[in-house]
Amino acid sequence: MSVVGFDFGNESCVVAVARQRGIDVVLNDESKRETPAIVCFGEKQRFIGTAGAASTMMNPVNSISQIKRLIGRQFSDPELQRDLKSFPCLVTEGPDGYPLIHVRYLGESKTFTPTQVLGMLFSDLKGIAEKNLKAAVVDCCIGIPVYFTDLQRRAVLDAATIVGLHPLQLIHETTATALAYGIYKSDLPENDQLNVAFIDIGHSSLQVCIAGFKKGQLKILAHSYDRNLGGRDFDEVLFQHFAAKFKEEYKIDVFQSARACLRLRAGCEKLKKILSANPEAPLHVECLMDDKDVRGFIKREDFERISAPILxxxxxxxxxxLADAALSVENVHMVEVVGSGSRVPAVGKILTEFFGKELRHTMNASECVAKGCALQCAILSPTFKVRDFQVNESFPFSIGLTWKAADSPNGGAEGQQGTVVFPKGNRIPSVKALTFFRSNTFTVDVHYADVGDSPYPAKISTYTIGPFHCTKGERGKVKLKVRLNLHGIVSIESAALLEEEEVEVPVTEHSVNEGDEMDTDEASAGPTPSSSHDAGADASGVENRAPESGDKTAHMDINTNAPKKNVKKINIPVAEFISGGLLPLDLQKAVEKEFEMALQDRIMEETKDKKNAVEAYVYDMRNKLNDKYYEFVTNSEREDFINKLQDVEDWLYDEGEDETKGVYVSKLEELKKRGDPVEVRYKEHMERGTVMSQLIY
Ligand code: ATP
Ligand code: MG
Incomplete structure (x- = not known):
């Protein structure tokens, strides 16, 4: 079974695999440790990753980058709208309110969803891992930003499914970093707690996580973030600065050309990197637009001045x-900085001043997330034995449930009721139970309940509970089981109607009772759910059930001395509706479509290989005919063959430039028909030669 970790960045991705001797970051086809997060659509195939980056400049409007910014977002999302302003390709609103990316692919206009495109990127990363492990990769852990919404998390899972990956866990990037930091540390305190702040500044966002370490464990004390502050924002400041400058000095408007924008942005990114190590830096872009070469220059202090709003x-x-962790800066013992965006010196200065201590760079800034993901995968997978290290994860949002009061059938705002099921900082994973008193089908909405800071949109999903029929009384007691799973995705997992009935048999520990619904795949209990107050006509008591605590009998609320009553549990259907989520049928279609496209890519790669083989044969045979095969052909035979080789070479650069795989295969066979007998003659001679020399010897 594969044990792999993927860090899919907004700019670049890293793949790590577990081997018996430890975790390794693996190289891609170009022997690079980082793979650009780019998918480029061509006339005959797709180019993904490093190949995608290579095609971008030639084909900017069909090159999709910043895929992480697009997935799981509604088209109307203000952040998406802002991002789209600098996107080189056309993105429109689909019928479901989600973005559709328009590209030219295989000579036709096509649209793809961001989830599909992320799937393409995953297929490339999966391929990198498979090539290295020389085995199929299915199980994996994928890093995600802590601020990813429920829908974004679901989109990542869907994208993985499309390409046959099975994520054991979507793990928060900063938590993965904290795990990679802590698991190898042999000097963690037994009793005290070592508090470490991890700051990851990537391409488009900043994430902070404070973790408390003790021997054998880490506990996430707080997560925070700025979804819109990353390395690319510095590029944008420089880009706007130089775009305005060049308009004045060279009379060119880069905004009129997608390619010019792309090239100037790339130039600015390079400039920014030079400024990280130098007090000043030049900018030079040849033929930026209208055949004009442009030159610019900026000092680091000026760069910092124009970047002040970001800083x-x-x-x-x-x-x-700090506030969420209830810590003061003095109680943060170490500050580890990761993510390549953190290399801007002005950022480092702010961090150092804030924490009042030297920053540490113990971790490999670009690889720690992937390594942490691979470690987590190893922890979850039976394939590897990993040292015991417990990760206590915390959820960054508050999740609430709302429903209409049972006695206000017509609804209206006044009939709306609700509760927070998983408050911010809740453990992941977690299961809670809610009790309702209802007579027939009802709906429950799941939403973010963060005051003033809810992700967009606040609503997550709607569940329809029912139909059901109460045999006893007007209203039945309905228990919902709500799960916050390992990926940080929330769902109403099941519903049951609980009806008391008189029984003859004495009650034993194994009898069906109210709490039993929890005794499925995880242990129930935790705090005894005496707080499960089902008072009043409506919901709800929220029972807190930490799946890790294992006292299975703690909430048996039927006393053996009580009257002989039993609780019958009748499962009720639960229907889930998630706006923007992929339906199973659509997912299946996406799987088939991806398979087709991957096949086309493979055919094109093989075609290229076969064409190269013909070309290589021409060169090789020509050389040999003039060299070691010289004496094994007559002069006219040689001349004839060399002419034939020349014809094939000319054909390769002319009408044979763009042929199918089969044509190249038969061309090679045709040449070999002539060449093979020569080769055989030569080989036979050589073998005879050795035999003779052996005899003589
Ligand atoms: P994210 O984590 O936001 O999804 P990512 O993981 O792809 O994105 P990183 O690879 O951590 O992001 O960081 C990429 C950013 O770091 C880019 O904006 C890049 O320009 C910037 N960067 C890389 N090297 C330097 C440098 N020497 N100086 C300044 N910035 C740099
Ligand atoms: Mg990153």
Whole structure:
């Protein structure tokens, strides 16, 4: 079974695999440790990853980057709208309110969903892992930003499913980093707690996580973030600065050309990197537009001045993390900085000033997330024995449930009731139970309940509970089981009607009772759910059930001395509706479509290989005919063959440039028909030669 970790960045991705001797970051086809997160659609095939990056400049409007920004977002999402302004390709609103990406592919206009495109990227990363492990990769852990919404998390899972991956866990990137940091540390305190702040500044966002370490475990004390503050924002500041400057100095408007925008942005990113190590840096782009070469120059202090609005925002998530962890800066013992966006010196300065201590760079800034993901996969997989290390994860949002009061059938705002099921900071995973008193089918909405800071949109899903029929009384007692799973995805997993009935048999520990519904795949209990107050006509008591605590009998609320009553549990259907989620049928279609496209890519790669083989044969045979095969052909035979080789070479650069695989295969066979007898003659001679020399010897 595969044990693999994927870090899919907004700019670049890293793949790590577990081997018996430890965790390794693996190289892609170009022997690079980082793979660009780009999918480029061509006339005959797709180019993904490093190949995608290579095709981008030639084909910018069909190259999709920043896929992480697109997935699981509604078209109307203000952040998406802002991002789209600098997207080179056309993105429109689909009938379901979600974005559709328009590209030219195989000579036709096509549209793809962001989830499909993420699937394509995953297929490339999966291929990198498979090539390295020389085995199929299915099980994996995938890193995701802590701020990913329920829908974004579901979209990542769907994208993985499309390409045959099975994520054992979507793990928060900063938690993966904390795990990779802590698991190898042999000097963690037994009793005290070592508090470490991890700050990851990537391409488009900033994430902070404060973790408390003890021997054999880590506990996430706080997560915070700025979804819109990353390395690319510095590029944008420089880009706007130089776009305005060049308009004035060179009279060119880069905004009129997707390619010019792309090239100037790339130039600015390079400039920014030079500024990280130098007090000033030049910018030079040849033929940017209208055949004009442009030149610019900026000092680091000027760069910092124009970046002030971005730099000012760095402190906010730091303050938030401290407040949520209820820690003062003195109690943060170490500050580890990761993510390549953190290399901007001005950012480092702000972090150092804020924490009042030197920053540490113990971790490999670009690889720690992938390594942490692979470690988590190893922990979850039976394939490897990993040292015991417990990760206590915390959920970054508050999740609430709302429903209409039972006695206000016509609804209206006044009839709306609700509760927070998983408050911010809740453990992941977690299961809770809610009790309702209802006579027939009802609906429950799941939504974010964060005051003033809810993700967009606040609503997550709607569940229809029913139909059911109460045999006893007007209203039945309905228990919902709500799960926050390992991926940080929330769902109403099941519903049951609980009816008391008189029984003859004495009650034993194994009898069916109210709590039994929890005794499925995880242990129930935790705090005894005496708080399960089902008072009143409506819901709800929320029972807190930490799946890890294992006292299975703690909530047996039937006393053996009580009257002989039993509780009958009748399962009720639960229908889930998630706006923007992929239906199983659509997912199946996406799987088939991806399979077709992957096949086309493979055919094209094989065609290229066969064409190269013909070309290589021409060169090789020509050389040999003039060299070691010289004496094994007559002069006219040689001349004839060399002419034939020349014809094939000319054909390759002319009408044979763009042929099918079969044509190249038969062309090679045709040449070999002539070449093979020569080769045989030569080989026979050589063998005779050795035999003779052996005899003589
Ligand atoms: P994310 O984590 O946001 O999804 P990512 O993981 O792809 O994105 P990283 O690879 O951590 O992001 O960081 C990429 C950013 O780091 C880019 O904006 C890049 O320009 C920036 N960067 C890389 N090297 C340097 C450098 N030497 N100086 C300044 N910035 C740099
Ligand atoms: Mg990253």
């Amino acid at each position: 000012e925002r760095v402190k906010r998530p730091l303050e938030k993390a």
